[in-house]
Structures are given as C-alpha cells and as structure tokens.
Amino acid sequence: MGKLERVLKLIEEGRSITDISRDLDIPLSEVEGMIKILESMGYLQLIETGDSACERCPLKSICPGSCIRFKGRIYQFRANKARK
Amino acid sequence: MMKVVALAGNPNVGKTTIFNNLTGMRQHVGNWPGVTVEKKEGILEYKGEKFLVVDLPGTYSLTAHSVDELVARNFLLKGSANVVVDVVDATVLMRNLFLTMEIFEMGLKNIIIALNKIDLTEKKGIEIDVRKMESVLGVPVVPLNAKEGIGIEELKKRIYEVANRKIGTTPIMPKYDPAVEREIEHISRALKRTELAEKYNLRWLAIKLLMRDEEVIKLVLRYLGSEKLNEIMGHIGEVEEKYKRAMDLIIASQKYEFIDSLMHRFVRYKHEQGETFSDQLDRILTHPIYGILVLLGVFYFVFKFVFLFGMPLQGMLDEAFSSFGQWLAPHILNESLRGLVVDGIIAGVGAVLSFFPLVFLLFLAMAILEDVGYMARAAVVMEKIMRKFGLPGKSFIPLVLAFGCNVPAVMATRTLDEEKDRIVTMLVNPLIPCSARLSVISFLAGAFFKKNQAFVAVSIYIISIFLALLMACFFSRFLVKGESSPFIIELPEYLVPSWKTVILHSWERSKEFVKKAGTIILAGSIVIWYLSNYPVPIGTGLSYSEKLGMFFEPYMKLMGLDWKAAVSLLFGIIAKENVISTYGIIYGSESAIVNAMTPLQAYVLALVTTLYIPCIATIGAIRAESNSKWALVVVTYMIGLASFVGIVAYHLGLVLGF
Numbered sequence: 001m002g003k004l005e006r007v008l009k010l011i012e013e014g015r016s017i018t019d020i021s022r023d024l025d026i027p028l029s030e031v032e033g034m035i036k037i038l039e040s041m042g043y044l045q046l047i048e049t050g051d052s053a054c055e056r057c058p059l060k061s062i063c064p065g066s067c068i069r070f071k072g073r074i075y076q077f078r079a080n081k082a083r084k
Numbered sequence: 085m086m087k088v089v090a091l092a093g094n095p096n097v098g099k100t101t102i103f104n105n106l107t108g109m110r111q112h113v114g115n116w117p118g119v120t121v122e123k124k125e126g127i128l129e130y131k132g133e134k135f136l137v138v139d140l141p142g143t144y145s146l147t148a149h150s151v152d153e154l155v156a157r158n159f160l161l162k163g164s165a166n167v168v169v170d171v172v173d174a175t176v177l178m179r180n181l182f183l184t185m186e187i188f189e190m191g192l193k194n195i196i197i198a199l200n201k202i203d204l205t206e207k208k209g210i211e212i213d214v215r216k217m218e219s220v221l222g223v224p225v226v227p228l229n230a231k232e233g234i235g236i237e238e239l240k241k242r243i244y245e246v247a248n249r250k251i252g253t254t255p256i257m258p259k260y261d262p263a264v265e266r267e268i269e270h271i272s273r274a275l276k277r278t279e280l281a282e283k284y285n286l287r288w289l290a291i292k293l294l295m296r297d298e299e300v301i302k303l304v305l306r307y308l309g310s311e312k313l314n315e316i317m318g319h320i321g322e323v324e325e326k327y328k329r330a331m332d333l334i335i336a337s338q339k340y341e342f343i344d345s346l347m348h349r350f351v352r353y354k355h356e357q358g359e360t361f362s363d364q365l366d367r368i369l370t371h372p373i374y375g376i377l378v379l380l381g382v383f384y385f386v387f388k389f390v391f392l393f394g395m396p397l398q399g400m401l402d403e404a405f406s407s408f409g410q411w412l413a414p415h416i417l418n419e420s421l422r423g424l425v426v427d428g429i430i431a432g433v434g435a436v437l438s439f440f441p442l443v444f445l446l447f448l449a450m451a452i453l454e455d456v457g458y459m460a461r462a463a464v465v466m467e468k469i470m471r472k473f474g475l476p477g478k479s480f481i482p483l484v485l486a487f488g489c490n491v492p493a494v495m496a497t498r499t500l501d502e503e504k505d506r507i508v509t510m511l512v513n514p515l516i517p518c519s520a521r522l523s524v525i526s527f528l529a530g531a532f533f534k535k536n537q538a539f540v541a542v543s544i545y546i547i548s549i550f551l552a553l554l555m556a557c558f559f560s561r562f563l564v565k566g567e568s569s570p571f572i573i574e575l576p577e578y579l580v581p582s583w584k585t586v587i588l589h590s591w592e593r594s595k596e597f598v599k600k601a602g603t604i605i606l607a608g609s610i611v612i613w614y615l616s617n618y619p620v621p622i623g624t625g626l627s628y629s630e631k632l633g634m635f636f637e638p639y640m641k642l643m644g645l646d647w648k649a650a651v652s653l654l655f656g657i658i659a660k661e662n663v664i665s666t667y668g669i670i671y672g673s674e675s676a677i678v679n680a681m682t683p684l685q686a687y688v689l690a691l692v693t694t695l696y697i698p699c700i701a702t703i704g705a706i707r708a709e710s711n712s713k714w715a716l717v718v719v720t721y722m723i724g725l726a727s728f729v730g731i732v733a734y735h736l737g738l739v740l741g742f
Contacts (some may be wrong), residue, residue, distance in 0.1 A: 001294060001337070002334075002337030002338055002340055002341045003337070003341065003344070004333070004336055004337040005329070005333055005337045005342045006336070008333065011100060011570055011571075011572045013570070013622070014471050014570045015572075016464045016467070016468060016573065017370075017572055017574060017575060018366050018367055018370040018371075018464065019370075019585050020572075021363070021367075021606055022367065023491070027360075027363060028362075028363045028366060028575065029175075029176050029363075030176075030178055030179075031576055032179075033176055033178050033182075034175075034178025034179070034340070035572060035574060037144050037146045037179060037182050037336065037340070038151060038152070038178055039144070039147055040144040040145040040147055040153065041145060041147050041149065041332060041333070042149040043149070043333070044572070047420075047571065066614065072457075072460025072463060072464075072573045072574055072575055072576050073353060073573070073574040073576075074460075074571055074572070074573050074574075075571060075572050075573075075574065076570075076571045077447065077570040077571060077572070
C-alpha cells in the first residue's frame with residue numbers, strides 16, 4: 001500500500017494530521033499536499049465552517065458572540081466514495 | 085494566428101503573478117464557456133512574436149471532480165495550447181509534481197516547468213538541483229521568484245523556444261507496478277484502431293478508464309458504443325475485484341510513489357525530511373497529553389488576562405452607572421417612572437453593560453489566538469477527546485461555534501449528513517457555554533472569587549465541556565446511534581497577529597453585546613422591574629416576582645439557592661445575561677449581592693446558569709432544525725442535569741468546608 005492510500009486509511013481511522021506525519025515519518029507539508037490530492041480525487045470533502053452558519057442565523061444582528069472564526073481547514077472523509 | 089501559452093498549476097503557486105509578469109497590462113477577463121469559472125487571457129510579446137497567454141484554473145489533479153479541473157483538463161486535452169507552462173511551488177514540490185505527472189500522461193510534449201518561489205527553498209532547508217531536475221523530468225525547468233520578477237526573462241525565452249520547436253522535450257511517464265501496466269496495455273490495445281486513437285493519447289485514456297473517470301467513460305461510449313464499453317468496463321470490474329481496492333486510489337498512490345522516487349534524484353533536505361520548527365511545535369501543541377496541558381494553560385492565562393485588566397474597568401463602569409442613576413433620580417419627579425428608569429433600566433442594563441470590558445478582552449484574546457494559528461491546534465486536541473466520547477467527528481464544528489452562540493451552532497448541524505449525528509450534536513450543543521453565559525460566569529467569579537477568578541471560570545468551562553462529552557457518549561450509545569464520519573483538520577501557518585484585524589474583529593463581536601443590552605436585556609429589565617414592583621414593591625413577599633420565586637424556592641434550597649436565584653434563572657431563559665440584570669434590579673448593587681450570598685452559592689449559581697435550560701432562541705432553533713420532541717428532550721434533560729450537578733456541588737462544597 002502506497003503513502004497516499006495509507007494517509008487516507010489513517011484519516012478514516014480518525015488520526016490527526018500530526019499523528020499521520022509522525023506515523024509515516026513525513027513532514028506536515030507533505031501530508032497537507034496528500035490531503036489536497038485526495039480532496040481533488042473526491043475522497044475528502046472540504047467542509048464549510050463557521051461564517052456561513054452565522055450568516056444564515058436569524059439572530060445575527062443581536063448575537064453577542066457572532067461566530068468563532070476558524071482558520072484551519074476541515075476535510076471530511078467521504079465514506080461513500082471510498083467504499084464504491 | 086497567435087500561438088497559445090497555457091499556464092497550469094496548483095492553486096496559490098503564483099500563477100497569477102507569473103501571468104501578470106508575462107502579459108503586463110494587456111489582459112482580458114471573462115468566463116470559460118458554459119461555466120462560471122474565470123478565464124484570464126493576455127498578450128505576451130517576445131522577439132517580435134505575439135503569444136496569447138491563458139491562465140487555467142488552479143487544480144491539484146486532473147481527475148475532473150470539479151468544474152475547475154474539468155475546464156483545465158479539457159483545454160489541455162484538446163491540444164489548444166502550443167506551450168504549457170506548468171507552474172510549481174518549489175517549497176511543496178511533491179503535491180505540485182502530482183499535477184505535472186497528470187499533464188505528462190496526457191501525452192503533451194510542449195511543456196515547461198516554472199519552478200516558482202525558489203527564493204524560499206533555502207529558508208525551508210530544501211536544495212533543488214535544477215539541471216538534474218530538468219534531465220530527470222525531460223522538460224525545461226526555469227527557476228523563478230515571480231514576486232520580484234526574477235527568472236521571467238528566462239521563462240519568456242523558453243516559451244519562445246518551445247513554441248517554435250527550437251528545443252525538444254521528452255517528458256518522463258509515470259510507471260506503475262507490472263500488474264497495473266498490464267491492464268493499461270490491455271485497454272490501450274482494445275482502443276487501438278478506433279477514432280479515439282487519432283484524437284487522444286491511448287495510455288491516458290486507458291488509465292482514466294481504469295480509474296472509472298466518468299467523463300472518459302462518456303467519451304468512450306460516444307465513440308465506441310455501449311457494447312465495446314461494457315466489455316472494457318467488465319474487464320476493469322474483474323481487475324478491481326482482484327485488487328479489492330478502488331483502482332483510482334491504487335493508480336494515484338503508485339503515481340505518488342513514482343514522484344517520490346524521482347524527487348530523491350534532484351531534491352535534498354538540509355534537516356531531516358524537511359521538518360521545520362513549526363512542525364516540531366505542532367507535535368507538542370497537538371499531542372494527546374501535552375496538547376491538553378497547553379490548552380488548559382492557555383485558557384487559564386486567557387481568563388487571567390481578562391480578569392486582570394477587565395475587572396478594574398468593570399468596577400469603574402458599574403460605579404459610573406450607579407452614579408448616573410443617583411444623579412438622574414432627583415430629576416425624575418414621577419415616582420413610578422423614576423423607579424423604572426433608575427432601578428429597572430439603569431440597574432438592569434447597567435449591570436450587564438458593565439461587563440463590556442471583560443467581553444471585549446475575551447474576544448480580543450480569542451482573536452489573537454485565532455490569528456496566531458493556535459485555535460486550529462486546540463481544535464485538533466479537542467477533536468481527539470470528542471472522538472473518544474463517541475461524538476461524530478463532524479459535530480466538532482457546531483460545538484466550536486457554540487462557544488460564540490448556540491443558535492448558529494445548532495443551525496450548523498445541517499453540515500452533518502447523518503440525521504442521528506445531527507440530533508446528538510444538537511442535544512449536547514447547549515451545554516457548551518456561549519458568550520452570554522460567559523458574562524454571568526465572569527460576574528459571579530469576579531464578584532465572589534477575587535483571588536481565583538480565572539481558576540473558577542476555567543473550572544466551570546471544564547465541567548460544562550466534560551458534561552457535554554459525557555451526555556454525547558450517553559446519547560450516542562443509548563438514544564441515537566449513528567456511524568461516525570471521520571475528518572481531518574489542516575493546520576494553518578503560525579503568523580504574527582495583525583493588530584488591526586484583531587482589534588476590528590474583537591470590536592465587531594463585542595459591539596453585538598452592546599446591541600443586545602439595548603434590545604433584549606432592556607426589554608427584560610423593564611419586565612423584571614415591573615414584576616418586582618407590582619402590585620407592591622419587592623421585600624413584602626407579595627410582588628409578582630417574589631411569588632414566582634417563592635414557588636420554586638423549596639427546590640432551589642436543595643442547591644443552597646433562594647427565590648431570587650429562581651427568578652433570575654427564569655428570566656435567564658429569555659437571554660442568559662438577564663440573570664445578571666435580575667440580580668442588579670433585585671439587589672441594586674454588586675456589593676449587596678456579595679453580602680447576600682456565600683462563594684459556594686455563587687459557584688453553584690454559575691454552574692446551574694451554565695447548565696440549565698438553553699435560552700429561548702436556542703430552543704427555537706433546535707425545534708426548527710429537528711422537532712418539538714427533541715426540543716422538549718433538551719429542556720428536560722438539561723433541567724435534570726443542572727439540578728443534579730447543583731445539588732451535588734453544593735453538598736460537596738459544604739462537606740469540604742466551603
């Protein structure tokens with residue numbers, strides 16, 4: 001099994017990016033690169049975070065917290081694609 | 085006719101900078117036909133010859149899963165370009181060369197690699213032997229620092245040479261393991277002597293068919309008909325059965341290994357595997373044990389900072405509102421109106437507004453942590469814990485949002501595919517302390533625990549989060565079972581915060597706090613004042629609020645609290661800040677409140693306020709996003725949980741001598 005497949009398997013197992021980097025002994029930037037490739041292949045899906053949920057909220061004009069901004073990108077494992 | 089130069093590459097590799105450098109101001113922006121993807125074209129003039137430069141959408145591969153990929157792929161596939169400039173980022177070569185290999189596999193011969201950001205490689209400890217790279221890949225490689233315009237002239241020269249066939253290229257083809265190569269050969273043979281062979285590279289078609297590329301399947305169907313296609317697909321099915329894995333992943337993975345083996349021939353890392361200081365820091369900050377310790381430490385210091393600088397300002401504001409009330413009182417002759425304005429509006433809204441400095445400082449601290457890049461690391465640590473408690477991975481996002489406000493957090497559960505995941509997340513969501521509850525926690529911690537304010541505040545957050553996880557574990561095990569959906573968080577780079585952005589964001593968020601004080605809290609204060617003064621003033625035991633509170637007092641006594649806490653908590657259902665305004669109206673000043681309660685009672689009240697019924701807006705959001713049944717479940721279990729925790733905390737506190 002190649003590195004790309006192993007990364008996908010570890011993501012499916014719920015390992016974090018730093019765990020994967022440590023387990024496969026590769027730099028974080030390389031894991032990030034593989035995440036981008038897997039996303040472009042449809043195995044991972046970039047998730048919309050905070051801002052859009054706040055935009056849709058009917059209380060946004062009086063909400064004291066607005067939303068927590070989240071700088072990191074979150075990718076969801078697409079089980080349907082992986083099990084096709 | 086002008087020769088065409090296509091700029092391909094990953095997103096954010098500096099393609100646009102190179103495009104601008106090549107074309108100057110001679111640009112045209114439109115859309116690609118039939119799609120809303122931006123198409124940029126410009127004119128390059130070199131040695132008296134004009135070239136049309138087309139900037140293709142940035143992609144990581146050419147698998148045609150997105151419109152961008154499809155646009156870029158079709159353009160290259162049709163042979164529309166005389167020269168393809170593949171822009172690659174020298175600092176993250178591996179992922180960039182994946183796209184390069186996909187372009188090579190199309191059978192294109194007119195490729196130049198623009199090796200951008202070469203100036204940053206030294207800082208990252210990467211050494212690239214450009215000449216070796218050129219000979220290994222079989223195409224010209226031009227090192228660039230596009231931002232400074234360095235290497236652009238060399239790139240223009242190479243474009244001119246390749247376009248006019250003054251230099252030849254022999255791009256290296258990715259090699260797969262013998263079994264995969266056999267299948268590629270087999271399918272290629274089946275496609276030979278067909279119309280497709282005249283238009284497309286057969287090896288590329290065979291690889292894409294093996295990968296079950298939908299666009300290529302449609303193409304083959306159009307040219308060869310369903311019978312021939314079914315025969316080929318049947319064979320591919322047998323191959324997949326043999327491998328027991330999807331062929332697209334096997335092929336992509338082997339292509340990746342091939343690139344890895346190539347890179348060893350022209351790339352060297354000065355430190356082990358290119359690990360930077362940032363990578364080392366990430367290993368600590370996301371570590372299952374050290375990460376939690378750092379997280380607790382960071383939040384302790386955040387609260388310490390908030391209380392240290394916020395409490396003196398809060399005291400000053402509280403004093404200012406109180407003095408304003410005293411000054412205004414003699415000027416209002418009508419007794420009822422005076423009571424409403426001074427004892428109702430100013431005491432109630434003022435009590436809440438005096439917490440503005442704390443709210444602002446907390447948002448400021450959070451904005452700094454976000455800007456530095458720490459929050460994403462904290463998210464990784466929290467996610468690991470949440471997973472252990474059986475929460476579906478994706479529910480992490482709504483739970484993070486809940487620290488701001490529970491309403492958008494409930495609405496964000498829409499991102500969860502599984503209905504059961506949505507319900508569990510919605511059920512535990514209100515247990516995460518929102519910023520409204522923060523003002524109540526700050527008020528009680530600040531007033532009653534002068535020395536341990538930060539510790540008290542953090543402890544209430546920890547208890548709430550722990551209970552949210554515990555309830556999630558309970559719900560997913562006994563009430564709603566669902567399959568977990570894994571996800572991964574990509575960590576942003578560490579950055580020095582931009583103070584302008586940080587202050588702007590903190591202000592944007594905290595001004596909503598002021599808005600809320602001027603709307604919901606103001607209305608709530610008027611109602612609370614009325615109920616506390618009619619039909620007779622408070623203290624007689626006959627005002628509406630006392631009667632209401634007295635009804636619940638026997639129950640509140642179990643937690644060491646009285647009727648005033650009951651009234652506050654009841655009004656807190658409208659908006660949590662009303663807990664403070666109610667106390668402000670009933671007692672009149674902070675010192676009176678401090679004299680009326682023990683620190684243990686204050687701690688229990690802070691805990692119960694955090695855990696009991698969510699505010700009415702959150703209940704409405706849960707009902708709208710699920711149904712009345714689940715809204716009722718939330719209200720019921722949270723009353724039960726808050727009561728249980730309140731009773732246990734109070735009696736435990738008594739036993740421990742608090």
